Amino acid sequence: MAQSPEGGDGEMTVCIDMEEGDPLGATPNDKLVIVKVQSGTVSEGHLKVGDQVKKVNDVPVKGQDDFFKALRYAHPQARITIIRDAAKAAEVTSRVHIPQEPESLIKRRDGFTYVLVRLDYAKGSKLGLGIKHFQNRVLVKTVEDNTLASGKFVVGDHIVDIDGVPVTDKEVAKKLMIEEIKKKGWFSCVVERPDNMETKMWVQKALQSEPNQPPSVKLNEDVIAIMKRMREYNKTARAPAKPILTQTSGAKKAQVQITEQLLVHDIGHDHVGHALRRVKN
Incomplete structure (x- = not known):
């Protein structure tokens, strides 16, 4: 059975029985402060969010690598020395929640x-x-x-x-x-x-990574095909011979007028090469 201290703050040792390969179920951050305790694991009820790990089986640990390496050889029992501070635990819990x-x-x-x-x-x-x-x-x-x-x-x-x-x-x-x-x-x-x-x-x-690297989401093949056709079409597209809007000049203030001439201008679409279908009004 796992043993854990009853309440209180300060330095203490938590003893947890472990089988070889058992996950501890508690996650420390870079400063070895526990930020997550997974329910249903051997650490539940014994380690708390906010506990700071100092030793595993009496061997000091200085970082996450040391901690998890020590746990690998901790079975059948992991003796984890921690510093428990209620104020620190409340701060970490409020941030994690x-x-x-x-x-x-x-x-x-x-x-x-x-x-x-x-x-x-x-x-x-x-x-x-x-x-x-x-x-x-x-x-x-x-x-x-x-x-x-x-x-x-x-x-x-x-x-x-x-x-x-x-x-x-x-x-x-x-x-x-x-x-x-x-x-x-x-x-x-x-x-x-x-x-x-x-x-x-x-x-x-x-x-x-560089900011100009390729997009993280690949475009679908049909979208790529449409874009390719539109690029080719735009290469041959011609501007109208005469603009619909003309501007008069003279002593009076310039005015915009619309000519009576009808012009035809192709509208780009994804159905290039085929006539647009008529729709009912």
């Missing part, structure tokens, strides 16, 4: 955690947030130290929304941030944050 309305905007994916971030504006302070557009996502590219964004955002965060409005374009995101700060002095957003090596590598490649 996402209200129902923005939650509906999220399509949760394996390998990511989801955090609610609130940024309050302080007069004279710098925002310090750089964002980038990639594959219909707004990604955090830079976070400057000692700015409003530091401690709130992490490089690689995917900004899902701004105050409940979904964002897929960086210019739209910037505009919404500025509008909300001017209106009420703060804005909130849900961020999708990579929490394993695979997703972190994907985000790193996304941040290094």
